[in-house]
Structures are given as structure tokens and as C-alpha cells.
Amino acid sequence: MRTTRKRTMRHPLRSRPAAYGLVAVLGAGLLAGCAEDGGGSDSGDGKTTISVGVFGVFGYKQAGLYDEYEKLHPDIRIKENSTERNEDYYPALLNHLTANSGLSDIQAVEVDNINEVAGLHSDKLVDMSKVDGVRKSDWLEWKWNQAKAENGQVVGLGTDIGPMGVCYRKDLFEKAGLPTDRDEVGKLWEGDWSKYVEAGEKYMKSAPKGTAFMDGAAGLYNGAVSSYPVKYYNAAGELVYKKSEAVQESWDLSMRAIKGEMTGKLKQFDKEWDQAYANGDFASVVCPPWMLGYIKEKAGDKGAGKWDVAAAPKPANWGGSFLTVPKGGKNEKEAVKLAKWLTAPEQQAKLFEKQASFPSSKAAYPLPEVKDAKHPYFDNAPIGKIFSAAAEGIPTTPLGPKDQVIKTTISDIGILQVEQQGKKPEEGWNAAVKKIDDVVED
Template identity: 65%
Template sequence: MHRTIRPGRRSTALAVAATLGACLLAGCADDGGGGGSADAGEDAGGKKVVTVGVFGVFGYKQAGLYDEYEKLNPDVTIKETSIERADQYFPQLLTHLGTGSGLQDIQAVEVGNVAETVNKHADKFVDLGSAEGVDKNNWLDWKAAQATTKDGKMIGLGTDIGPMAMCYRKDLFEKAGLPSDRDEVGKLWAGDWQKYLETGERYMDKAPSGTVFTDSAAGLYNAALSSNVERYYDKSGKLVYRDSPAVKEAWNLSMDAIEGKMTAKLKQFDKTWDQAYANGRFASVACPPWMLGYIKEKAGEKAADQWDVAPAPKPANWGGSFLTVPEAAKNKEEAIKLAAWLTAPEQQAKLFEKQASFPSSQAALELPAVADAKHEYFGDAPIGEIFGKAAENIPTLVLGEKDLAVGTAITDIGILQVEQQGKSPEEGWEAAVKNVDNLLDQ
């Protein structure tokens, strides 16, 4: 039986927006209904308090998982504290790790920060891979590898992932003389991001008035780059972005898109980007599962059934997080149990149904609630099948400690200077390199 889900805006957008350097709302919010405190061990009723620190909206409360766990464990109370922006959350986490105080029992870590956490701070976290109730084989291999040290210590349990697809406007494709059926659209660019650009050239030849092929050069850059194993760092941990073939290819694709006037010259997650969805300004955008709810929200009901989903040219990942348990956690044993339960296949599937958080668990991907899922707003697109196939073929990326900083410099400084300010590709690249050097004190 196929299930149709109607997901809302995925929380990881906030985390990924930070990765792209597109800041959303600032500030802090308590999402757990209790103002979690790292000093809490028991509440007034004598229950064990497990505190959870996250960024954005992870959806556990919204999906009813905290309530369900508390019913299964009546001696436990869960209190969650959320900081809206990942770029504010992680520095605070590092500060608390350094002092050994102020830590929540469970701390989330975003994929853009997991390499630094694994390489520099693994000794401050519990090895969850050997914890009771944790089966390492539940996770996709590449996801588990991201949070595993060289000596096999697994410090984080994977939550969601962001397998890549392409969202496109069927009506605009038809008006531009392109096929609109998702299978035929997927064939247009299958296996090669250059074919996606060639499709853009065809679109622009007959583009409906006031529209362009894609939202932004930075979006194209990030999507194409994420298809590669090595990007900013090599396997030895050396920063190689200046000479990286993957970076060069993605940069050139983005520059060609700008030169061909295929982009709407937008910065993702800015208000103008949101408005462009409502106005039908662009015909396609690289989209992981969590972006489907975002598109539905911004494009509105008037665009219902105009959008569809097709496979991306190559498997890639955009977003995802982990749950960790610091060694200094007040309620370490209870935190381990909760983290294991929240990331178990059954809970990942429930979170997908309620919040559109795509599972990182191989076992969850095979459950009917995920595998058979369709999305009504996108013409009943078989998103479980499309994103599931992409997830299984995503390469095990080499993650570096400063991936986020390097990527932000390239997209928000280098590419935007070319796309929005009219600088040459050479000038944009030089500006990005200078910014990276300043950030890394080189």
C-alpha cells in the first residue's frame, strides 16, 4: 500500500542554510516544553531528566516521539533546548566540551561539523557503537563512517540524511518544449551534471517570459560538488580545494550557468528566494527530501501539482545530523538509551512520516512507510523510491574540519560576486581563496 505524506518544512534546512552561509532567524528557543538544563538530574517528582541539545527543529517533539518514550519509560522526563542556527550552536558546544560543563545529556552534531568533532574531540564522547541497543549495521555505510574514528569508535548515531533529487516545474518545462514526465526528465541529465546544464540551455532557448532554468549558481555548485568523494580535503586530511578536480568541475558548471543567464541570481534561503517560488521565477532546483515541504510552503497551493521530482544527475547528499552523548553527561546511561531509541529504524520511519526527515537507517528505508511513500503536492511523486535509490548510492564523502568555512567562502563570496556583482570568474575565485586564507590564518 502506498502512503502519501504531506511533510512540513524540514528542520535541517536551518542547519544546511548555515552550511551555505545563508543565515535564517537568530536566537534561541526551547522546543521541549521544559527549559532543559544541563544541571538537571531529577525533577521534582523524582524522575530522571534527560536533556537534549539540538539546533533548529529536529522534529522529535512534533512527531510525538518524546511523549512515546516517556510513556514507555515512566521514570524518565525529556527536556530539549534548541538553538535556531547551527553556526551558533556548534561554537557553544565546543566551549562546553572544553570546560566540561554546561553540556546536555544528548548533543546533536550537524554533518558539516562532524569531521572536526570526530578528529579533535572524540575522546569527549561516548562510543555509541558498542552501546546496548545499537546495531551499526542499521545505518547506511557512508553515514556511519562519517561519525566513526579511525580506530572504530562511533561517537554519533545518524539521524536524517539529504539524498539529492531535482524538483522541477512541469508547466514551465512544457512551455519551454521540454518533456515533463519525471522519468523522461530524469533521462535528460542522467549520469552527468553537464547534461543538466545542457538541458538548461534548451530551456533558455524557449523560456517562458520572466523565468530562468534554475534558482542559483551556488545551488548548482553545491549539488554537483556533493556527488564526489573528495572535495575540499583529501583522504589524508590535507586541504586541497584549490587543486580539487571536483571543486573545479562544480565551479565551472556554476560559472557556465551564470554566463548562460540560466540562474535567478538568488541566495538560497533569503526572502527573495522564497518569493521566487511563489512567483514561479525558476523551473528547477536541486532538492533533498526536507526541501519538499519548504517548496510547498513557499510556492503555495496555487502551484500544487505544478512541481514534480526526478532523480538527480548523480547521487549526492545535502544535510544530515547525528546524536552524540558527551562523557560529561549528567544522565549518561539514560541518554545512551534515548539516543539509541530515537535513531532506531522504527523511529526514523515515524519521523519521516511526520516531519519528512529522510532516514539514514538502511533498515528504515526498507519499511513500507518510507519505501512506498508518495508526495501529493508533487504529483504523487514516489519520493520513497527516488530518494531511497539515491541514498544507497551516495559516495562516502571525505569530510574536512573546515568544510563549512571553505564552502561558504566559495558560494557566498566567490560565486555571488560573479553572479550578483558582475565580477569575472577569476575575480570571484580569488576573493573566495583570500577569504579562506583569512579564516584559516594561512
């Protein structure tokens, strides 16, 4: 039996915000170059080299999982081909899938791209649901279904997810007259994102000088819209964002936050956002597990003990990826074994403990690495329990081929025009719609 001693996150920095390609992947030319020698082969010493194509930092190497697998399988060598940003990696991956050449033995796919991959290229990928030893019941149902093609084939196995919480500054909340205990803070807005905005209105009445309640309206929008069962596409695959309740209500909330001057007018992952953490310029941010390490890095020692984590108003997801195995590769059989092993509950739990990548395998949640996880920087917040509870409640949301484009355009064009340029809400919305219509067919 394994002991159930309390666990703390040892290396919480996650430098791959899996969602929306915000911080993440390889250049097309670089990927192509890697793929040429990456399609697994004999290494020359009698070992078989399995190539793994990823974007950003998936953490397998850093957590020692590749080394562990190679020790378990002395005849296998693993070579990771990593592109820094998903916006470079994904177009190149599509090109390689279309040409059916130049592919790594295993290819990672980001959640906002998995629907397009399943729709266009399921015939070129192994059906992972048919792999011996793969149990659907190990995964959260909504995660499993995200990788399912229309013909029922499951094109990839889920790696991580990004159940959302709200990270907040206890010292700033206290000065503004808001509760600081994480359970009481969660009750402030429990069940409704509009209550989060109401808390912001209360904060701003007594806000410490020079601070805002939240970093930016786009973070609020992202959290709110992701908590609905239908966002940009419906179950029939139809584009519905213009009349979507999720989009309309989340947009209105973000506009309310801007009008109430409760945002720092910051664009996430810009230098100004990073600096605002160090300066203590805002009191809260919607945060998935992988963001905790980012906050720790940017807020630094001055922020230690001041940050905490509370449950989000409603369960929502930001981020996550899948491992796919292209058909017909020289090492397809061994690649399937490796993909299955890397996404098994035990490995997902280890990855969370060492890299803060939250498991998409619900079978990992009772394991001590997850169940007992606490984060010392966030006042020993029981992040395993907080994010496990959120993960279980995330709705099954239909994905479409252009989810990422729509989401990013609404945030980076629509919301930012209102927030940073002072345009009217209808002007920001119309600008976003025009841009989306230019690239997405209705």
C-alpha cells in the same frame, strides 16, 4: 505484519535545512543558559529529566517521539533545548565541550561539524559503536563513517541525511519544450551534472518570459560538488580544495550556467528566493527531501500540482546530523538509551513520514513509511523510492574540520560575486580563496 498501503507525507515542512547551517540553531548565550539546567537531573517528581540539545527543528517533539518514549519509560522526562541557528549553536557547543561542562545529556551535531568534533573531542563523548544493541549494518556505511574518529571511536549516531533530487515546474518545462514526466526528465541529465546545464541551455531557448531555468548557480555547485568522493579534504585529512577535481568542475559548471543566463541570480533562503517560488520565476532547483516542505510553503496553493521531483544527475548529499552523548553526565546511561531509540530504523521512518527527515538508517528503507511514501503536492511523486535510490549511491566523502566554511565561502562570496555583481570568474574565485585562506590553515 504491517500493511503496505501507500503512504503520503502528512507534515512535510522541514524547517531545519540540516546542511551548512542555512536555517537552523540557538544563540551561544541561550545555549549556555539552557545547558545549565539541561544536564539531566531529577525533576522533583521522582522522574529523571534527560536534556537534548539541538539546533533548529529536529522534529522529535513535533512527531510525538518524545511523548512515545516517555510512555514507554514512565520514569523518564525529556527536555529539549533548541537553538534556532547552527552558527550560534555550534560555537557554544565547542566551548562547552572544551570546558567539559554545561552540556546537555544528548547533543546534536551537524554533518559539516562532525569531523571537527570527532577530531577534537572524541575523548569526551561516548563511543556509540560500543553501545549494546547498536548495529553498524543499520546505517548507510558512509554515514556511519562520517562520525568515526581516527582511533575508530564512533562519536555519534546518524539521524537524517539529504539525498538530492531535482524539483521542477512541469508547466514551465512544457512551455519550454522539455519533457514533463519525471522519469523522462531524470533521463535528460542522468549520470552527469553537465547534462543538467545542457537541459538549461535548451530551456532558455524557449523559456517562458521572465523565467530562469534554475534558482541560482550556488545550488548547482552544491549538487555537483557533493557527488564526488573527494571535495575539500582528501582521505589523509589534507586540504585539497584548490586542486580538487570536484571543486574545479563544479565551479566551471556554475560559471557556465551564469554565462548562459540560465540562473535567477538568487541566494537560497533569502526573501527574494522565497518570493521567486511564489511568483514562479524559475523552473528547477536541486532539492533534498527536507526542502520539499519549504517549496510547498513558499510556492503555496498556486504551485500545487505544478511541481514534481526527478532523480538528480548523480547521487549526492546535502545535510544530516548526529546525536552524541557526552561522557560523565549524571544521566549518561539513560541518555545513551534515548539516543539509540531515537535513531533506530523504526523511529527514523516515523520521523520521515511526519517531518520529511530522510533516514540515514538503510534498515528504514523497506518500512512502509519510507518505501511507499508519496508527496501529494509534487504530483504524488514516489519520494521514498526516489530518495532511497539516491541515498544508496552517495559516495563516501572525507570530511574536514572546515568543510562548512569552505563550501559557504565559495557559494556566498565566489559564486555570488560573479552572478550578482558581474565580476569575472577568476575574480570571484580569488575572492573566495582569499577569504578561505584567512580562516583555514593549509
